[in-house]
Amino acid sequence: MLLELSDTQELIQRTARDFATREIRPKAAELDKTERFPDELVRGLAELGLLGVNVSEEYGGAAAGVVAYSLAMIEVAKACASTAVTMAVTNMVAEVIERFGSPEQRQEHVTKITSGEHLTGAFALSEPGAGSDPGSMTTTARETDDGWVLDGQKQWITNGAYAGVFVVWARTGGPGTKGISCFLVERGTPGLTIGKKEDKLGLRASNTVPLTFDNLRVPRSALLGELGGGFKIAMMALDGGRIGIGSQAIGIADAAQAESVRYAQERKQFGKPIADFQAIQWMLADNRTELDAAKLLCWRAAALKERGVPFSQEASMAKVFASEAANRICNRAVQIHGGYGYTREFPVERYLRDVRVTTIYEGTSQIQRVVIARELLS
Numbered sequence: 001m002l003l004e005l006s007d008t009q010e011l012i013q014r015t016a017r018d019f020a021t022r023e024i025r026p027k028a029a030e031l032d033k034t035e036r037f038p039d040e041l042v043r044g045l046a047e048l049g050l051l052g053v054n055v056s057e058e059y060g061g062a063a064a065g066v067v068a069y070s071l072a073m074i075e076v077a078k079a080c081a082s083t084a085v086t087m088a089v090t091n092m093v094a095e096v097i098e099r100f101g102s103p104e105q106r107q108e109h110v111t112k113i114t115s116g117e118h119l120t121g122a123f124a125l126s127e128p129g130a131g132s133d134p135g136s137m138t139t140t141a142r143e144t145d146d147g148w149v150l151d152g153q154k155q156w157i158t159n160g161a162y163a164g165v166f167v168v169w170a171r172t173g174g175p176g177t178k179g180i181s182c183f184l185v186e187r188g189t190p191g192l193t194i195g196k197k198e199d200k201l202g203l204r205a206s207n208t209v210p211l212t213f214d215n216l217r218v219p220r221s222a223l224l225g226e227l228g229g230g231f232k233i234a235m236m237a238l239d240g241g242r243i244g245i246g247s248q249a250i251g252i253a254d255a256a257q258a259e260s261v262r263y264a265q266e267r268k269q270f271g272k273p274i275a276d277f278q279a280i281q282w283m284l285a286d287n288r289t290e291l292d293a294a295k296l297l298c299w300r301a302a303a304l305k306e307r308g309v310p311f312s313q314e315a316s317m318a319k320v321f322a323s324e325a326a327n328r329i330c331n332r333a334v335q336i337h338g339g340y341g342y343t344r345e346f347p348v349e350r351y352l353r354d355v356r357v358t359t360i361y362e363g364t365s366q367i368q369r370v371v372i373a374r375e376l377l378s
């Protein structure tokens, strides 16, 4: 693909690729089978600067930008989608605290995320009754003399059982989305209960848990950004997060395509490799075309974000296209493998299970289309 990478982008891509190939990929099938959270791999990512790819060096990040982040995410997701989502959410949390946090909050938490001291970050927006519509959340934060008291529940929180810091949204009063604020909650705070991990179709080595806040007290200094400004923070963070999830989907699909090309050349039927059949060739050609289109959309959104110009619509376009294309590609990969693709003997069944969620989280495909249409009609 014609995209001239800078030296920094190439370095990040190579670093992520080497680590993913050497350390992550050999463990991926076992991690999926045993549902083990790969904490040693997460520490390895921290050592390489991959938990803060777009975070400044002042706070321990790689300061390599958003395109580099996408490139790194693709490489990690090629090897293990569970490790990739752990990395995606942690990068997102580091970026959001760097962007909206006070100097003390940045020093305390961003540095601990990028160094691996926090292990991961968690992003606690969704609730049992508020998914696509986070503005309807019911978790509350009540002001006291010396801080805030949080009560409520969050659902589907990636990294929840392993996070050193949680970015939490709660109602602080006032109407609609203007009554929502954002807080930093540290691991181990009394009143924070981490629930039973979800038994998921895919991403089985990633950690997804519900959280309960029961009379959870945080100091005044835990408020992130302005009082009542939480919803805006969430929307801005999700715009960037969509580039990460689009890239994750691309990585999974890229791996599925590589397996498909290899298998099609090896597997013989009717006395010749199945790659000789036009029906198979067309699937491989569609995969390649859609993969490149997805990459270009993601990297355009990443480049816009890097330049500091609006990129919300482009991020939604990239996310909806990449995730839906990746689902088609992984599905075709199973088809190309025939019956063997339906077994654990080959990795394509894992890719298909792992990729499924990419059209759901960080905003469903339907919500991406709402964002795209809203902007084009405004």
Ligand SMILES: Cc1cc2nc3c(=O)[nH]c(=O)nc-3n(C[C@H](O)[C@H](O)[C@H](O)COP(=O)(O)OP(=O)(O)OC[C@H]3O[C@@H](n4cnc5c(N)ncnc54)[C@H](O)[C@@H]3O)c2cc1C
Pocket: 089, 122, 123, 124, 125, 126, 130, 131, 132, 133, 155, 156, 157, 158, 159, 200, 203, 208, 357, 360, 361, 362, 363, 364, 365, 366, 367, 370
């Ligand atoms: C593995 C996993 C990890 C996750 N990690 C996190 C995390 O770390 N932090 C976090 O905060 N959340 C996380 N989520 C939550 C995720 O973002 C939500 O699941 C997602 O936003 C959808 O919300 P929902 O599941 O409540 O579905 P719903 O909002 O109930 O949607 C159900 C269906 O209705 C459709 N729909 C809803 N509204 C509209 C509309 N206006 N127009 C058209 N269709 C609509 C949806 O597209 C969907 O098809 C995670 C989810 C999963 C599965």
